[in-house]
Amino acid sequence: MDLKNKTIIITGGARGIGAALAIRFAKEGAKVVVADLDEGAARATAAAIDGLGVACDVTKEADVQALVKQTEQHFGPVDMFCSNAGVCLGEPSHSASASNDTWGLCWDVHVMAHVYAARAVLPGMIERGSGYLLQMSSAAGLLSQIGDAAYSATKHAALGFAESVAITHGGDGIKVSVICPQYVATPMLGYADKGASSDLPGVITPEALAETVVEGVAQESFLILPHADVAQFIQFKSANYDKWLGAMRKLRSKIVDEIGSTDLETMHKLV
Template sequence: MHLNDKTAIVTGGARGIGAAMARRFAAEGARVVVADLDGAAARATAATFGGMGLACDVTKESDIQQLVQTTEAEYGPVDLFCSNAGLALGEPTHAASAGNADWTRAWEVHVMAHVYAARALLPGMIDRGSGYLLQMASAAGLLNQIGDAAYSATKHAAVSFAESLAITHGRDGIRVSVICPQYVATPLLGYDAADAADHPGLLSPDAVADTVVEGIARESFLILPHPEVARFAAFRSADHDKWLEAMRTLRARVLDEAGTADLRKMHTLL
């Protein structure tokens, strides 16, 4: 898909990767709606390129339905929906130590929000014979995130749901991609975009957005801003036991050198 003259929605679009994708889509000629839990921030980001900003809690199906309805009333049918909203809450101690509320929140944001978007959009897309569902899944959806089992499990589920969409609706003209970056200079890691230049392996949100636009043009299922993720995933697939041992070794090194598996500290060692 080429984005010129298309209508696109980006959730979690007020900051970070979401904002970078929204700006990049607009630069490609798309009509872009920025949706975010922080409605004021969504409007501020959208104003930088003449788009529309709307408040949306992606854990509420009614909010996503209203988001689609408002967008279509203003710009016409949605061609591309980017489910980008995400969070990382970590875990206090062992792999099951995060509370039920954190597990539920991760499931709602990383999986059910994608389901709600598909429910709202698929009937119209199938009738038109075209549409694009673009979903943020993280490299954790193909590998694992040390120190956050809820994040890893729900990101794996996001990839699986995207595969189901692609299998079931690919011949209906629906295209599906999952974005699987590793570490990106965003507020989630405590960075501004400019900090990427000072940290090897840390991409800027704009660099991720460039890769996403390239992936959409190719209609690739997997969009990998960090190409090495493909190699890591192949290693995992070829010998799962060996990969698990390598991950155990990595976790031990992280804890020894950083003293914590907190994402903001751990990524500096990788």
């Protein structure tokens, strides 16, 4: 897809990856709507790129519908909906130890928000014979995130939903891409929001991720892998599931031995 003059909505767009995507898409000539729970931050990010900042709680379908309606009134039909909003809360102890509220929030943000977005824009896209759903999953959606079963399970579900949309509506002219990064230097990992960077192997900046996304969208690739080695990990996993699980158990044991927990902010520095 050529992004020039395209109308794009990005949820979770005020900071981090979302803001980097908004800025990069605007550089390509897109008309960008920045949606976020933090309306002030959304407007600030949007103002810097001549976009539109909108308050939106992606866990509420009415908010997503209103977001699309406001976008259509301001810029016209939505060409791309980028479901970027995400949460990562971890687990207190065993894999089922996170609260029902945590599991529910992960499900609502990582899965139902994508469903709400599709419901809001697919009818118009199908009628026009074109459209793009760009969905943030994670390498955890292909592999697994140690120390956060709710995150991993819902990211897997997000990938499954994206596959269903691509299978069902590819013939209608609808394109789907799923972004599956590993570690990105964002506030989720404890990095400063502005100009975040890291010298740690495997940790990339939001700006580097955005470059990969633009390339993937240009090629209309279903899987966008900002970390190239994820493709190798997928092959390892699919070739011998038991061996892969054993390797992941060893990695988890190493992490716990070295830092005493699977806290995300500290753990990424060891892997």
